[in-house]
Amino acid sequence: MMVLMDAAATANQVQDVLQCIEAQGMQTLRLPGDEHIAIGIPSAIPPAVRETLTQQLSTLPGVDHVVQISRPYKLASREFRSVDTVINIKGVEIGGKTCVVMAGPCSVESREQIFESAKVVRDAGAKVLRGGAYKPRTSPYAFQGLGPEGLELLKEAGDAFGLLTITEVMAPEDVPLVAAHADILQIGARNMQNYALLIAAGKSGHPTMLKRGPSASLDEFLLAAEYLLHHGTQDVMLCERGVHPLDRTYTRNTLDLNAVPALHQISHLPVIVDPSHGTGVAKFVPAMARAGLAAGADGLIIEVHPRPREALSDGAQSLTPDQFTQTVAELRKIAEAIGRSL
Numbered sequence: 001m002m003v004l005m006d007a008a009a010t011a012n013q014v015q016d017v018l019q020c021i022e023a024q025g026m027q028t029l030r031l032p033g034d035e036h037i038a039i040g041i042p043s044a045i046p047p048a049v050r051e052t053l054t055q056q057l058s059t060l061p062g063v064d065h066v067v068q069i070s071r072p073y074k075l076a077s078r079e080f081r082s083v084d085t086v087i088n089i090k091g092v093e094i095g096g097k098t099c100v101v102m103a104g105p106c107s108v109e110s111r112e113q114i115f116e117s118a119k120v121v122r123d124a125g126a127k128v129l130r131g132g133a134y135k136p137r138t139s140p141y142a143f144q145g146l147g148p149e150g151l152e153l154l155k156e157a158g159d160a161f162g163l164l165t166i167t168e169v170m171a172p173e174d175v176p177l178v179a180a181h182a183d184i185l186q187i188g189a190r191n192m193q194n195y196a197l198l199i200a201a202g203k204s205g206h207p208t209m210l211k212r213g214p215s216a217s218l219d220e221f222l223l224a225a226e227y228l229l230h231h232g233t234q235d236v237m238l239c240e241r242g243v244h245p246l247d248r249t250y251t252r253n254t255l256d257l258n259a260v261p262a263l264h265q266i267s268h269l270p271v272i273v274d275p276s277h278g279t280g281v282a283k284f285v286p287a288m289a290r291a292g293l294a295a296g297a298d299g300l301i302i303e304v305h306p307r308p309r310e311a312l313s314d315g316a317q318s319l320t321p322d323q324f325t326q327t328v329a330e331l332r333k334i335a336e337a338i339g340r341s342l
């Protein structure tokens, strides 16, 4: 259950609501909101108490209305906010009518490589440049990313081509440095339930894209997003990037496109689809990018590399510049067909 206060509610009125709930032996949770202060009750409410408590709270001065929230997460739920969240980063909207394309190499490898990539991304009409500086690699012997130098190169390339930037942050202590260099923090699939990282990213208040863990249920995914929102980030994007497949013979993961409409139903947060990690195979990326957009994604994140065969990570799933440019042209038609733009 959640109590939404009037926009003009006084501190005393808020206090009275807290006391009314706590008098029933239940915990309260103050939730920051855009227009209203909200007071959540995270614990289960016995059915016998629910009705009278709802009535009591609804009549207290300063209370706008009481909402029953059936989900374990609150701030991320559509019940908490019925309208879609539209994130505005330096004039680029994510979650509105226009779909956004984020693209670039898996890893920042050199100045030349990230600048070449940025030009391709910008010329195709994408708005956000991706590129990992800290890479979560399965093998400790694989390329681990350029670290701070990679962040600097990504920022320079983004600035030079007028693109927003997104890059992964892997450790809580790196959040300030990454946030100082990139417009959007990426929390990777392997770190979806790294609570120390979620708390640090949330406290930074920086826009954050959270990737779904390969084995995470949608409730687990949204509870992880709830950490970010609860600790102070309003601008959270959810990214579906494929779940553990039944069969790895032909694809790396299984892109769960059911998640797109399902997440839109249960949450107000923008949903991004990653067809690159979702398939692991460059030649399947365009089809699944189109499918993601058709399913209702608010954006796509796509790996593109000037020379995929030389890539230090994820070359097999990276599009060439020509393939990427062609894909974006196809995506424009899909967007138009479903009443959106790109």
Ligand code: PEP
Binding pocket: 106, 132, 136, 187, 188, 189, 190, 211, 241, 277
């Ligand atoms: C990436 O974006 O390069 C990446 C490592 O993604 P994920 O966390 O989805 O595996």
Ligand code: MN
Binding pocket: 106, 107, 277, 303, 313, 314
């Ligand atoms: Mn990658």
